[in-house]
Amino acid sequence: MPATLLFSDIHLSPARPAIQDTLIALLAGPARQAAAVYILGDLFEYWVGDDAAPTEFEPVLEALKALSGSGVPVFFQHGNRDFLIGAGFARRTGVTLLDDPTVIDLHGHRVVLTHGDLLCTADVGYQRYRRVVRNRVLQQLFLALPRHRRRQLAARLRERTQAAVRRKAATAMDVDAAAAQSLLRRSGAQWLIHGHTHRPAIHRLDGTDAGRLRIDLGDWYREGRGLWVDAQDLRPFTLALPAVA
Numbered sequence: 001m002p003a004t005l006l007f008s009d010i011h012l013s014p015a016r017p018a019i020q021d022t023l024i025a026l027l028a029g030p031a032r033q034a035a036a037v038y039i040l041g042d043l044f045e046y047w048v049g050d051d052a053a054p055t056e057f058e059p060v061l062e063a064l065k066a067l068s069g070s071g072v073p074v075f076f077q078h079g080n081r082d083f084l085i086g087a088g089f090a091r092r093t094g095v096t097l098l099d100d101p102t103v104i105d106l107h108g109h110r111v112v113l114t115h116g117d118l119l120c121t122a123d124v125g126y127q128r129y130r131r132v133v134r135n136r137v138l139q140q141l142f143l144a145l146p147r148h149r150r151r152q153l154a155a156r157l158r159e160r161t162q163a164a165v166r167r168k169a170a171t172a173m174d175v176d177a178a179a180a181q182s183l184l185r186r187s188g189a190q191w192l193i194h195g196h197t198h199r200p201a202i203h204r205l206d207g208t209d210a211g212r213l214r215i216d217l218g219d220w221y222r223e224g225r226g227l228w229v230d231a232q233d234l235r236p237f238t239l240a241l242p243a244v245a
């Protein structure tokens with residue numbers, strides 16, 4: 001039985017083209033043997049609409065299309081950077097968009113998948129911002145703007161977010177333990193798999209059920225990171241990334 005591949009937080013950007021080559025090698029190589037592929041958000045550093053993808057992202061869109069076209073189901077959950085990915089992207093790539101959170105059966109394990117930003121409940125300012133940017137009406141208004149205007153607004157927002165992140169305590173931007181436990185309980189899941197925090201780890205959650213895990217996938221800044229799962233095993237892996245200037 002082939003294993004399932006999961007990863008998140010690649011943060012593809014025209015400013016870091018070399019990362020894209022490593023991702024494409026994964027999609028065109030080992031991912032072809034996967035039972036399924038799950039991308040848990042922040043595939044792109046920013047996304048201002050399916051009609052406004054930078055041409056630099058074309059090769060990765062093609063690689064996703066080739067992978068799904070080869071018969072491997074590919075799923076995508078929105079991150080806080082690429083939450084405007086929509087039906088146009090799904091048609092272009094053959095990728096299925098998932099709600100956040102989503103509960104799946106992963107080789108006999110009941111697993112809840114989430115990007116992870118919803119679990120950072122201590123960051124009240126961020127959760128307020130999230131409710132605004134995830135509002136469907138505001139999103140439609142934004143998507144109706146000309147592309148150059150959307151890019152301008154998104155760049156300004158990124159600057160402000162980066163400044164806010166620098167001011168915040170590191171703990172405020174991590175997953176809240178109670179929020180994670182609560183999501184596991186509500187989902188009736190054994191494992192929680194997420195990205196977003198850029199803190200790769202497998203946490204054994206205390207409590208009565210020793211099998212409960214919180215699996216943080218980690219990001220693609222220093223190296224590429226992902227996870228293979230089958231009925232027997234959880235196998236985190238890393239990929240060397242070309243040095244970023």
Ligand SMILES: [Mn+2]
Nearest residue numbers: 042079080196
């Ligand atoms: Mn994120």
